Amino acid sequence: MPGEIDDHGVAAFSKRTRQREAVLSSLADHPGFVSAQTLHARLRQAGIRIGLTTVYRTLHALSEAGLLDVIRQTRTPGHLFAARPTTEHQHYLVCRRCRRSVTITSRAVEQWATQLGHQHHFTDVDHIIELSGICHHCTPTPRHGPARA
Amino acid sequence: MPGEIDDHGVAAFSKRTRQREAVLSSLADHPGFVSAQTLHARLRQAGIRIGLTTVYRTLHALSEAGLLDVIRQTRTPGHLFAARPTTEHQHYLVCRRCRRSVTITSRAVEQWATQLGHQHHFTDVDHIIELSGICHHCTPTPRHGPARA
DNA sequence: ATAGATGCAAACGATTTGCAGTCTG
DNA sequence: CAGACTGCAAATCGTTTGCATCTAT
Numbered sequence: 431m432p433g434e435i436d437d438h439g440v441a442a443f444s445k446r447t448r449q450r451e452a453v454l455s456s457l458a459d460h461p462g463f464v465s466a467q468t469l470h471a472r473l474r475q476a477g478i479r480i481g482l483t484t485v486y487r488t489l490h491a492l493s494e495a496g497l498l499d500v501i502r503q504t505r506t507p508g509h510l511f512a513a514r515p516t517t518e519h520q521h522y523l524v525c526r527r528c529r530r531s532v533t534i535t536s537r538a539v540e541q542w543a544t545q546l547g548h549q550h551h552f553t554d555v556d557h558i559i560e561l562s563g564i565c566h567h568c569t570p571t572p573r574h575g576p577a578r579a
Numbered sequence: 580m581p582g583e584i585d586d587h588g589v590a591a592f593s594k595r596t597r598q599r600e601a602v603l604s605s606l607a608d609h610p611g612f613v614s615a616q617t618l619h620a621r622l623r624q625a626g627i628r629i630g631l632t633t634v635y636r637t638l639h640a641l642s643e644a645g646l647l648d649v650i651r652q653t654r655t656p657g658h659l660f661a662a663r664p665t666t667e668h669q670h671y672l673v674c675r676r677c678r679r680s681v682t683i684t685s686r687a688v689e690q691w692a693t694q695l696g697h698q699h700h701f702t703d704v705d706h707i708i709e710l711s712g713i714c715h716h717c718t719p720t721p722r723h724g725p726a727r728a
Numbered sequence: 729a730t731a732g733a734t735g736c737a738a739a740c741g742a743t744t745t746g747c748a749g750t751c752t753g
Numbered sequence: 754c755a756g757a758c759t760g761c762a763a764a765t766c767g768t769t770t771g772c773a774t775c776t777a778t
Contacts, residue, residue: 445732445777467767481735486768488733502651504658504707507743508767523699532699539691543710550672550681552712558653559708561692563701594752594757616742630760635743656768657742 442495449473449480453488454513462531463501463510463524501560523561527568534561591644598622598629602637603662611680612650612659612673650709672710676717683710 443450452473457464464472470485489511492498501510501522512531514520521534539559547555592599601622606613613621619634638660641647647660650671661680663669670683688708696704 443733447733447777449734465767483736483769484734490768500653502653504649504651509653523695523701523704525701526703532701534695536691539688542685542688546672546683546710547712551715552672552674552681553715553718554675555672555710555712557708557710559706561695561704561706563696563704566700566702569702592757596751596758598759614742632744632760633758636758639743 442491442497449478449484450488452476452478452480453485453492457492457498457511457513461512462529463512463522465508465510467508469511501558503560503562521559521561523563525565525568526562527564530565530567591640591646598627598633599637601625601627601629602634603641606641606647606660606662610661611678612661612671614657614659616657618660650707652709652711670708670710672712674714674717675711676713679714679716 453469456469456473456476460472466486466489467482469489470480470482473480473485489498493500493511497514498511499514499520499522501512501524502508503510503524503526510524512522519540521536521539523532523534525531540557543557543559544555547553602618605618605622605625609621615635615638616631618638619629619631622629622634638647642649642660646663648663648669648671650659650661650673651657652659652673652675659673659678661671668689670685670688672681672683674680689706692706693704696702
């Protein structure tokens with residue numbers, strides 16, 4: 431069968447549908463983190479007919495399958511999703527303002543986390559590391575005027 | 580313009596009330612993490628008359644003041660709060676089943692996070708590290724010793 | 729044909745807010 | 754007394770679920 435579209439290696443679904451293609455495609459194109467709602471809006475703006483529910487369900491299935499990374503920020507409600515760039519466990523440094531993110535790979539921290547689990551007799555240890563800050567693009571330029579502390 | 584009083588510290592409250600005492604007291608007594616709702620129930624069961632709203636507001640104020648640690652788990656909705664044991668930044672290894680938690684202090688990771696921010700030109704870098712697993716009390720298969728090598 | 733996928737609307741659960749009444753400094 | 758605090762109810766908000774319909778295989 432010549433000329434097939436990349437399956438994205440998804441075994442999380444048993445049927446191939448237009449909307450699931452769209453979700454994967456959008457996620458692949460946009461490297462940053464998105465909320466389900468934002469993704470939904472993005473898809474609709476792209477002319478794709480898809481329901482919010484489906485977006486949620488697809489996102490959920492994908493992260494279950496380990497194809498997505500999910501993060502939550504302490505003050506911001508909801509989850510943020512991003513396609514997992516590699517098969518390796520990664521973390522991100524996300525800009526709180528523009529949401530631009532930098533991928534972090536640190537075997538040291540992975541090991542630290544795992545070892546820590548063993549030390550405390552925990553099994554099935556999982557870790558979530560969320561780094562956030564203000565990137566240089568968003569750094570409030572030190573200007574003159576009504577200064578604040 | 581008026582001289583603003585920049586209050587960074589522990590001036591979260593200006594009045595002392597019965598319910599606030601109770602929240603702080605309960606938090607101090609129970610070392611683990613609690614959800615606002617659970618804390619509320621706990622307080623009521625202790626015979627304290629307090630509204631859920633107040634619990635939320637108090638918890639919020641306390642964490643703003645840096646007196647509490649707040650974590651969120653990926654699948655579990657809501658936040659979990661715990662009194663900050665020391666003034667140092669700490670992390671926790673939380674059992675996903677019984678919620679028992681172990682306090683982790685690692686300057687190495689703190690530095691790693693901070694340095695990472697600098698490397699990527701991020702300012703105001705903050706990090707959230709959540710470790711979870713199944714503690715030995717809750718291990719599904721009550722075997723002796725870690726079977727993994 | 730048939731199990732899986734979709735989507736709308738309603739349900740949900742956690743958290744917030746409007747507002748009137750209460751209490752502390 | 755004034756402003757801070759409280760609490761109920763209603764409003765939000767992100768997410769999930771019921772259910773009837775559609776569709777890929």
